[in-house]
Amino acid sequence: MKHVWSAVAWLVGLLFFFPVLWMVLTGFKHESDAASNPPHWLFSPTLDGYRQVFDRDIMPYLLNSLMASVFSTVLVLALATPAAYALSLRPVAKWRDALFFFISTKMLPAVAALLPIYLVVKELGMLDNIWTMVILYTAMNLPLAVWMMRSFLLEVPRSVVEAAEMDGAAPATAIRRVLLPIVSPGLAATALICFIFSWNEFFFAVNLTATRAGTGPIFLVGFISSEGLFLARLCAAATLLSLPVVLAGWVAQKQLVRGLSMGAVK
């Protein structure tokens, strides 16, 4: 009986993974193998798909994604860490209201803010500008980061904080010397989650960027119509764009749950 359930677990795992495997395999096929019916399981691998993706200039899109994700993540951490501190270790009077304010902004549907944001950004001449995306992704991830960092800060033993303050160290020094080293794994986990969400974001990107500031997902828009579709090329692009987040997620599996639940589940 035990073995049966283990086998079932493996089977289901492989089943869920299969579309990803299929995507990766198809990316290495010739177009004729990719579009065959029934599917070709054995094929001579080629890098044609990847070559064409790079020929069609995926690099600027990748760089834009990298810029938007990295800069917004840095900005989020810079804003969220002090805020989380003021909501946990040395809390302001209405820390609970502030905490709920942050999470309520996460529940606000993006689509309701699209039009005013679009108009303001257009008025400022910031359409198709990567810094616009940096600002928006920062706002998008801020509540998540505040909640997550707060949960990490609350884990710092009280005695450590008190000892640092007893030493007469100014709060700023105490924070830098004592707190930051302890919560650095938390910072890394928070950064990872923010990076994932920014890297994958599509809604604002498709509406506010075009050729100059287009991010990774925008490169894929061209593949939506099935007329004259090149499946191998599509799969190569999809694999390439998914790779950073898949690898990051694999490496940081333990932190993933905590980040996705905003620090509620450890």
Place this chain on the structure above:
Amino acid sequence: MSTVTVGRDVRKRTSRPFAPARVGARQRWVRRGPLLPALVFAIVVTQVPFLFTLYLSTLGWNALRPGERHFVGLDNYGTVLTDSRLRAALVNTVILTASAVLVSLLLGLALAVLLDRRFPGRGVVRTLLITPFLVMPMAAALLWKHAIYNPTYGLINGLLGGRTDWVSEYPKVAVVATLVWQWTPFMMLILLAGLQSQSPETLEAARVDGASAWQTFLHVTLPFLRQYLELGALLGSIYLVNTFDAVFTITQGGPGTATTNLPYEIYLTTFRKFEYGEAAAAGVIVVIGTIVVATFALRVISSLFRMEEAR
């Protein structure tokens, strides 16, 4: 995986946040200082646009007719509320969100139970299982649309034969299946964390009392998992109600309005019909709806909080 109940180890190690001390006005500002940049940023980027939406929703403004921008009061709300497309979009949003959340929650529960036992390669299986969640949603949508659903060279027809055009014949199912594939791992992770935080003693006690595995699951494990199920449903709904990538890519809201949800409908009103006033009014209505739902959702979160403090 080191997992503990929602907030439990917070209590164990540090209890609740340190009580705000009675301090002077200057001290209060010192405390508020670190919070202000984030607070101001969040207000400016997320709240001010909403006020602007409120204002826009009172204008008769189609961007294709420049110069004709005038105050119309609540007319847009009337138009939007009686618009059959928007009502269809509302119904679709509820159907798509609810079915994706429910199915992925159930599958996630089954998978979490499967993975909550030691077996050879458990870590590998978990890694395989979380991968769909990590694939870029836009890439996942394209993958399902072309590599899996396509009637001529898609995988389903390739393996099963037949010429079924899955996307146009079963549009809702096609979208939901893609979402379920991506979100089941998420639910599984949260529920697995819940299962692993259950105390072995309780389960042992149930076993000693002669409860079968199924009875134990039904009467001990499931009630224990309740807050995790709620959390998963809540977070899943927050993300899935905003589904745009999958609809935009797989069905473009069609056929007809079969899969047009609110985000996609408002996107169409804004950038295809350029009815700015109506789009804004629809946005305001969505926000009001969200506030109603969110008030309920926040109560769930608050109850988690109270449990955190009660112990």
